[in-house]
Amino acid sequence: MIDFSLIVESLPALLKGAWSSIQITIIAAAIGLSLGIVLGFAEKASSVCVRACVYSYVTLFRGTPMLMQILFVYYVLPQFGIMIDPFWAASIAIGLNSSAYISQIILTGINAVPQGQIEAAQVLGLSSFHTMQYIIFPQSIRTSLPALGNELVTLVKDSSLASIIGVVELSKEASLIRSRTYDAFSILLATSLIYLALTLAISFFIKREYACSSLKT
Numbered sequence: 697m698i699d700f701s702l703i704v705e706s707l708p709a710l711l712k713g714a715w716s717s718i719q720i721t722i723i724a725a726a727i728g729l730s731l732g733i734v735l736g737f738a739e740k741a742s743s744v745c746v747r748a749c750v751y752s753y754v755t756l757f758r759g760t761p762m763l764m765q766i767l768f769v770y771y772v773l774p775q776f777g778i779m780i781d782p783f784w785a786a787s788i789a790i791g792l793n794s795s796a797y798i799s800q801i802i803l804t805g806i807n808a809v810p811q812g813q814i815e816a817a818q819v820l821g822l823s824s825f826h827t828m829q830y831i832i833f834p835q836s837i838r839t840s841l842p843a844l845g846n847e848l849v850t851l852v853k854d855s856s857l858a859s860i861i862g863v864v865e866l867s868k869e870a871s872l873i874r875s876r877t878y879d880a881f882s883i884l885l886a887t888s889l890i891y892l893a894l895t896l897a898i899s900f901f902i903k904r905e906y907a908c909s910s911l912k913t
Contacts, residue, residue, distance in 0.1 A: 699882040706873050706883060713869030714890050720787050720855040720865060725848055727791025732798025736836075737828065739803050750799070757796035763857055765789045770861045786858030794851055801843045805836030838906075845902030849895045866890060 738750045757765065770785040780788070809832050817827040837844075859868035870887040874880050 698885060699879055702877060702879055702882050703886045706877075706886065709869050709873060710866065710886060710890060713864060713866040714894065716783075716863065716865040717852065717855040717858075717867075718894070720783070720790065720858055720863070721848070721851045723784075723787040724791035724794055724851050724855070727788065728794030728798050728847070728851070729844070731792070731795035733802055735795060735799035736802025736806060739799065740806060754796045754799055757793050762790065762793045762854060763860060765793055766857055766861060782861045782863050783858070786855075786861060786863050790851065790854055790857070793854075794847060797847055798844065801840045801847065802836060804843070805838075805840035806832055808839045809835045841902065841906045845899060845906070848902070849898050852894050852898065853891065 735750050735753065738746050741747055766786050766789040769780060769789040770782060773780060773785075813831055813835075814827060817831050822830070855865055856867035858865050859871065862868075864872070866887060870883050874883045877883065
């Protein structure tokens with residue numbers, strides 16, 4: 697049976713945990729998008745060394761579990777004198793992992809720009825930097841927007857991994873309440889609905905922004 701009174705009583709604590717999850721998501725998304733864009737364009741660099749470094753980075757972060765990356769940042773870096781708060785350790789690790797995936801999304805968007813437009817920009821005398829700034833970048837971001845939205849939804853769910861190093865986000869808060877009340881069903885149901893509300897809100901916003909950008913073009 698669902699204990700609605702327990703859900704109502706626990707809602708403030710769950711929403712507090714949800715706010716921590718949102719903060720982790722925002723920070724990780726900022727890191728992932730910023731670094732992912734740089735890596736995506738770096739994969740188009742003429743230097744073989746640069747492309748090899750980017751490939752190694754992407755392979756490392758996509759080929760190992762995010763959980764291990766969080767544990768590495770939190771437990772291993774202090775051995776080299778780098779002390780990081782659990783909240784920031786989780787946010788940074790999730791962001792670095794996300795950047796590897798976002799780089800491939802951006803790369804796909806870059807490759808989707810018609811070669812004819814790039815050649816036309818060169819004929820008009822635009823430099824490589826200005827071609828990237830005014831022609832390639834805006835179109836690649838617009839093309840990549842749905843996939844970037846999916847990645848943001850994934851980050852909301854991945855934020856739950858922060859609980860492994862003691863960050864009291866939504867899933868950790870739910871676990872603490874569950875351990876006190878022994879009512880797993882009611883608490884997990886409420887927690888799942890909060891996650892669902894967050895992901896649906898993000899999906900709705902991304903779809904609306906994509907539709908607006910399509911209308912402008």
